[in-house]
Amino acid sequence: MKLGYIGIGIMGKSMAGNLLKAGHDLFIFNRTASKCDSLAAQGAVVCNNSAEVAGRVEVVFINVTDTPDVEEVIFGAAGIIESARSGLIVIDNSTISPRATVDFAQKLKEKKVAYLDAPVSGGDVGAQQGTLAIMVGGDKEVFNKCLPLLEVLGSNIVHVGDVGMGQTCKACNQLFCALHMLACCEGIALAKTAGLDPGIMVKVVSSGAGGSWALANLGPKIIKGDFPPGFMIDLLSKDLNFTMELAQKGRLPLLGTALARELLHGAQAADQGRQGTQALYHVIEKLAGGK
């Protein structure tokens, strides 16, 4: 099948690579062209812009940073919309605003272009191994048609509802990631303060009713002082904008999530934004008088 992939970052590169390995003809575009080199060497065709990609394929994936980036790729100069034909399917793997997603899909529908919002969870490792969780919103028939492609990218593909609901589910997912990380930081800081070996604490608590993915996977990194990402604080902070956008729209006070978000802002202010989310630990340490 002729497929497009726009946005060859850490995630996009691995995901596009898996589509290529699965035998599809792949057409790619990235703003920083050099990031396309290794996929080009594996046989991907590098295009000059998003419009060129969309003009040559049946399904085009997008994986860029934020809502304005997706808007630019679709509706900007030399965007997908310029060459989009009836029947084209756009699958957005980015994490962006659920509200904007509904708008984008509506505008594309007028051109008879179908749209699935399909944000992912599982990090760089999941992208490499094709074991991502993918939360998909959009028309069920379009979803079914695209399922074999999504199964190349992930191992847990769920149709969660209408268009926008994929992003809504991701916004919920990020709420959990933020609050669980706050729990990790406070719990490890408490163990250290109280003279309990934090490694033993993480091991015991992880195995029981206090366990979380974050504690089991990122807790040991905090203890080792291993802060590179993984998943960056800047991105989690951005993603929580969508969580709070949904909450505000529904007039739902999210006290815990709001607190976690403010502390992530503190981590960004302390130049930890490009570190992994576990670097939130520095903020908790600072509150306790650390440097």
Added chain:
Amino acid sequence: MKLGYIGIGIMGKSMAGNLLKAGHDLFIFNRTASKCDSLAAQGAVVCNNSAEVAGRVEVVFINVTDTPDVEEVIFGAAGIIESARSGLIVIDNSTISPRATVDFAQKLKEKKVAYLDAPVSGGDVGAQQGTLAIMVGGDKEVFNKCLPLLEVLGSNIVHVGDVGMGQTCKACNQLFCALHMLACCEGIALAKTAGLDPGIMVKVVSSGAGGSWALANLGPKIIKGDFPPGFMIDLLSKDLNFTMELAQKGRLPLLGTALARELLHGAQAADQGRQGTQALYHVIEKLAGGK
């Protein structure tokens, strides 16, 4: 072996029952005597007070609600101390103050009585099935001697450090339980508010980097409106006293845990204290204008 068990509540009854089934001679006491009936029918000897239990056994377990209750059992009228002989081992399965635990152990040491703090995690089901996590503080030699007994009660027995460190580890565990429950309530409320099927959200998020034991096990209960305990809000609220006691002693601000605790107080104020911790959901709903 001749064993004592003082405190035949939901947890104690199952745990003492497992010791009995393992072939030990069991001597029990409970303030409300009728709670001993079913264990007596299985062969346990019901005693008149804690002193009588301690006088007849080699190892005596305690499983009562709070710090003053443990103090009463050991040092009160007809308490363990009255009949305690050199070499007796006291194992406290209650969740109480780490600081008080160190005091109790010190006083017992003067009478040549050994003390292990051994709070558990895993709930009523874990107690019944003998699959509890048990976090043990105290002398390593005493721990090794008691390990075969603890292995009757749990499947994940860890010596976490000196006396008091079992309770310290439990205090950390409860921090995670509280913050994870807050995440569950906010995440499910957000999904509902945003029109996303909360059951699908829980399933997807549980399987990935946003997953926790609480979400997988208690999330579905929130969605079903199933609020009976499991583990009661009153008890989690009490346990967080010990978490905050440690934090205060170490001058560690725990903003997230403090927030979760205040909201649990809100649940208690709304007469949800004897419901399961998942009933915290009512507080989040109320904040959003629900009844």
